[in-house]
Amino acid sequence: ALLTGWALRQDVAASGGVPELDLWREQRMRSCLAAATADGERAAVVVGAFHAPALRAPSAEPVAVSSSATWTTSLIPYTYALLDARSGYPAGIRDPEWQHLVLDAAGDPGALEDALTRAAVRVCAELRALGHPSGPADAREITRLAGDLARLRGLPAAGRGELVEAVQTVLTQGEPHGRGRAVARAMETVLVGTRAGRPAPDAPRS
Structure with missing residues (x-):
């Protein structure tokens, strides 16, 4: 699974680059991971394989966020129909x-x-x-x-x-x-x- 995520990321990077929104999200993931392990403790991370390579690079350059950016968050209950691979979810599973x-x-x-x-x-x-x-x-x-x-x-x-x-x-x-x-x-x-x-x-x- 990690190899598949790495390959998908390589393809995306070679065809226009990782979307800025993903880079922002990964920067946030790295900061949370750094905070959780600051005292030398170990942490387990549940994350899509696409993002795993970004978490291996804690020294990556910070991503600038436009001051004019506006954010809207919607939390919805996730359904098995959305989790199914045929829904279009790249990391989905069959049935x-x-x-x-x-x-x-x-x-x-x-x-x-x-x-x-x-x-x-x-x-x-x-x-x-x-x-x-x-x-x-x-x-x-x-x-x-x-x-x-x-x-x-x-x-x-x-x-x-x-x-x-x-x-x-x-x-x-x-x-x-x-x-x-x-x-x-x-x-x-x-x-x-x-x-x-x-x-x-x-x-x-x-």
């Missing part, structure tokens, strides 16, 4: 809700199998809500096929790839358009998810 379930499984193949079963049932329920026939037998077959694919591939449990392939095989029935689109919509609801964060209680209002 955040599924990744959340995998994280909760904590490497336990049995827990991951349970998560896959729940996801299969929810996809079938969403598809049925969209007016397409789908039931418990479909969910059971999705789970069975995903597990078979995992065993064929030598995996300890089925993952996202096996789940997606199994859902496509069992539910789309060779229809990439009509029913296939409904299946894709059901999968988006279940695998991307609808979770939303919330600003911290002490966050200032704009």
